Each structure stands twice: as C-alpha cells, then as structure tokens.
Amino acid sequence: MSSSNRLGMSLVWSELWVLFRRWRTLAMLGAIALIPVFLALAVYWSSDTLAPGEGPPFLDRVSQNGLFVGYTSTILALPLFLPLTIGVVAGDTIAGEANQGTLRYLLISPAGRIRLLITKFIGAIAFVIAGTATLMIAGAIIGSILFPVGPVTLISGDVISVAESVWRMALVASYTTVSMLGLVAIGMFISTLTVVPVGAMAATVVLSGVSQILDNIPQLELIHEFLFTHYWLGFVDLLRQPIDYASFGSNALLQLAYVVIFGALAYSRFASKDILS
Amino acid sequence: MTSAENYAVWTSELTKQFGGQTAVNKINLAVPKGSVFGFLGPNGSGKTTTIRMLLGLADATDGEIELLGNKMPKQAEQALPRVGALVEGPAFYPYLSGKVNLRRLDSASKNADPKTREQRIDRALAKVGLTNAANKKVHKYSLGMKQRLGIANALLQERDLLVLDEPTNGLDPQGTREVRNLIRSLSSDGTTILVSSHLLSEIEQLCSHVAVMSAGKIVAQGSLAELQAQNQTYLKVVTPDAEKTLKALTDAGMKPKQETKHGLEIFTSEVEHGFDGDEVLRKLLKAKIKIKSFTVEQASLEDRFVDLTGEGFDVVQ
Secondary structure (H helix, E strand, O other): OOHHHHOOHHHHHHHHHHHHHOHHHHHHHHHHHHHHHHHHHHHHHOOOOOOOOOOOOOHHHOOOOOOHHHHHHHHHHOOOHHHHHHHHHHHHHHHHHHHHOHHHHHHHOOOOHHHHHHHHHHHHHHHHHHHHHHHHHHHHHHHHHHOOOOOEEOOOOOEEOHHHHHHHHHHHHHHHHHHHHHHHHHHHHHHHHOOOHHHHHHHHHHHHHHHHHHHOOHHHHHHHOOOOOOOHHHHHHHHOOOOOOHHHHHHHHHHHHHHHHHHHHHHHHHHOOOOOO | OOOHHHEEEEEEEEEEEEOOEEEEEEEOOEEEOOOEEEEEOOOOOOHHHHHHHHOOOOOOOEEEEEEOOEEEOOOHHHHHHHEEEEOOOOOOOOOOEHHHHHHHHHHHOOOOOHHHHHHHHHHHHHHOOOHHHOOOEHHHOOHHHHHHHHHHHHOOOOOOEEEEEOOOOOOOHHHHHHHHHHHHHHHHOOOEEEEEEOOHHHHHHHOOEEEEEEOOEEEEEEEHHHHHHOOOEEEEEEEOOHHHHHHHHHHOOOOOEEEEEOOEEEEEEEEOOOOOOHHHHHHHHHOOOOOOEEEEEEOOHHHHHHHHHOOOOOOOO
C-alpha cells in the first residue's frame, strides 16, 4: 500500500477527476469565462466613453488598460453568478451522490464518512479556485487582446507595474476564493440534509442572496459583520497602495468561523445519517 | 445464542424502527462461514433494511451485529474491505464509462492498492463479461449490464463475504445462469455468500442455507435440507377410474382431495415425510385400476414460502 493512498489521496484525485470531467462543471467554468469576454467586447464596441467613476468600479478604466477586465468581471460575478455556480457544486456534493445511489457504494467501499466529507470539501474548493482563476485569466487574455496593457493606476492613484498587477490579480483571486469558503460549507451542510441535489443547490444560492440583502439593510448593521457575504467586495482593498490587508484578515476569520460551524453541522448530520437511497 | 465465531454474519435481536414502524423486529440472523445463504422474503419484509444495517449504511435501533467477527458499525473499517456488496440495485455515474466507474469506487477504499487497481478492474470486468463494454458510458448500458457491473464492483478485491441483494434482477436467462455459475465458483473458493432474492427457484438451486423473513421477522432459518424436510409430502395419483381409486386410497387410510382435469381424476393426499408408495401402488394395480401417473412429491420451497409469509399481494401490513 502506497503512502499516498494511506492518506486517502486516491479518493481526492478521483473526486477532482470526476468533478472536472463532468460537462456541467466545464460548462459552468465556460460561462464564468464569458463574463470578462462579454464585458470587454461591450466596452470595446461601445462608442460612448464612460466618465471616470461612472458604472461599476473600474469599468471606466477598462478601455485604457486591459488588465482591469479581470477586476471588473470579479465585481460583476461576485453577487450572483459565482455563488450560483458554487451553490451548484456544493449543493451537489453529498445529495448528488445520494440521489445517484453511488453514496452507498462509496461508503461500503469503505470511504469512511469523515474522509468522504473532507474529500468533497476539497473538491468544492478546487472548483472555487478554478472559477476565480478563470475569471482572472480569461479577463487578462481578452483584455490584452482588445486593449492596451501597461502600468496600472490604482484607486489610490499610485501606479504599479504589469508584473505587480499580475500579482494583485492572484491576490484578488485568492481573496475571492476565501470569500466563498463559508458558502461552500453551508452548501455542503444543506447537501447532507437531502437526497434532492437541486433542492440543496437552490437553498444554498438563496441563502447567499438573503445574506446580501440583509447586508444592505442599514437597520441591521449590528449583524452585518457576521454575514458571510459581508466582505465579498472587500477585495478592492487589495488594489490600494500600500495593500490594505485588514479586510482580507477579517474576511478569512469570518469564513473560517463559517467553515468550522457548518463543517461541524455537516459532520454531525452525515456521521449518523441512515443512507436509505 | 451460539458464539459468533463460526458465522460470517451474526446478529442478535437486531431491530430497526422508522418512526413508529418496526421494519426489522429482533432478528437473529446467523450466516455460517462458507455457506451460500439465501435470504428470502416478500418485498417490504425488511431484507434490504437488514442488509443496510449489516453494512453500516443504517444504524440499528437496537441489537448487535457482527460482520466477519467485527462489531458493526463500530469496526466498519476492519470489516468492510473484506465485504463486496450489491445493495438495492447497481448505482453508477452515468456520464462515466464502466471502467472509470470501477476506478472511482475502488479509489474510495483506503485498502485498495492503487498499483494493482487496473489489473483488478480488468479481471473483475472479465469475470462478468463486460470487457468489451468497459469503455462505454454507463448511461448506454442495459439494465443487465449495469447489474453485471455492480457485481464486478463487488469483486474488485478478494472478499470473504459477498452480499448480493437481488443479483439477477434485470438479467436475461443467460445472464442469470452466468451469475449462478459465478456464485458457485466464488463459493467453492471459500467465499461466504449472502444472496437475497424473491426468486425461489434460484435459491433452491444455489443455496446451502436459507432464512425467510416476513413482516420484519425471521420466520424460518436453517440449512436448505432442514427446511425442505419440514415441507409436506404428497401422494398424487392420476387415473380415469375415479370411484375405485377413491375407495382404494380411503381403505389405505388416506383422505384424498379430488379434482377433474382433461377427463382424468387427480387425487392428492398428504402423507408422512419419507412415505413409501410401493404398497399403495401394488394395491391399486391389484384392484385393476388404470393409472396414468403415480407420484410421491414434496411441496416446493415456493409452497413453503407462501405458507410462511402468507398469500396474496397484501402480505405486509
């Protein structure tokens, strides 16, 4: 027995392989890639130039510097589209296997319930990474084809080099990935409650919407900083000079708390669940 | 209760309740090592629920389970790698090929050696005759092929126990026969096999031991020979001479039932187990009775099964 197998890596590789071979996964990543493409084409073909500050943040700068396509796309994708695709993947984790009947065979194999849950979590995170990276990479490619690429002027007015800008893109992608961890954990927990994957997916997406709405009601300010969507747009702090890591830290802490709480709920539910499908 | 040592599966007072309903009611199942054990019962009698508990998929409400000497579900990690199972039909990822599906399920087991994986998968596929369809997507498989792939999954590793829930569901006669042969050959290698089925002829042909479940309880359990010994024996005489036969049989101390079919009289009479027909036959011949057929036969397992589990569609309330 190889040592990698002892750690259960076989199942992780298998999970990633099954996930990323699926047409649905590839189609979702393709759709994510279309966001920067449409955005860039719209700006490219439109005759009106936006006044500085008009439209979503950075949109006015896209035509001057292609490297902004990725950032702007992230802002556009964050509230709905990205959580939608993540809801699909996270909601499907356990419920999808249960619905298909493969869950019983994985457990008899025996995969071990904790091991399976952790594997599924890793798979879902891999999808989040793939999604945020797709946004950035597709944005950079289409941006550099249609628009000039050069040193980037940040919100603070400072100018950074192209290389530095690529590094910031990676930071923004990782910030976005971290932002989605809480949602992934919530989705997985809901997924252990049902054998209907579509139900788990919808519930997860709805929750991300509810959280964002609550975050926009000033009277509920007390709970705002505990909402898992609260820091989602905070990645713009990474586009300041010097970088403001404060929201990165608060966000990471908040997401970690969600992962711990909903991970524990998912585990306690899944560990004792009768698999009757 | 005897010690669990000689049994591949052993349960004590195993019970499962769903809400207020008792699906499995204090059963003591004992599957001897090396046996081919037929697990019978009408649909809804609790067979599959029992199997789910044996494999740790569902928690027992009460009672104990030992699977290959390991307490379930506590020692599932020790027991399950030695168990191959087909539970409530095969289930696969439809968008993956048969081979890739097996690779997926095999990699789920910590005990499966990745170095021998491909070799083991090819061997299992060959055993169920799916080598040519190995790279076809499972959604293109027929029901019988999926069933065979399910059996191949159970055979991915050397197993001490195979649990096969309705293994011939959806198979054509050739496939059924192949599965039967497969079970025989696996059994001769020393693997204990627990087969659940409602196809009685199948059990009769295959099994050394049988348990019959009805409405959550085990109503009969033992070796097939023991169970058959309890079956009623009948004398059956077919003749055109109704009156003379009735008299002769009544004189011999029997109370035959009579029915007419195709202009012939059929007399059936319950007789003791081990009944020797010679004497009666001689008497009938002496009385110059024309005899079309004279048989001493035992009730089939099916008759016994219906005896134990009740008649009709509504056997489970």
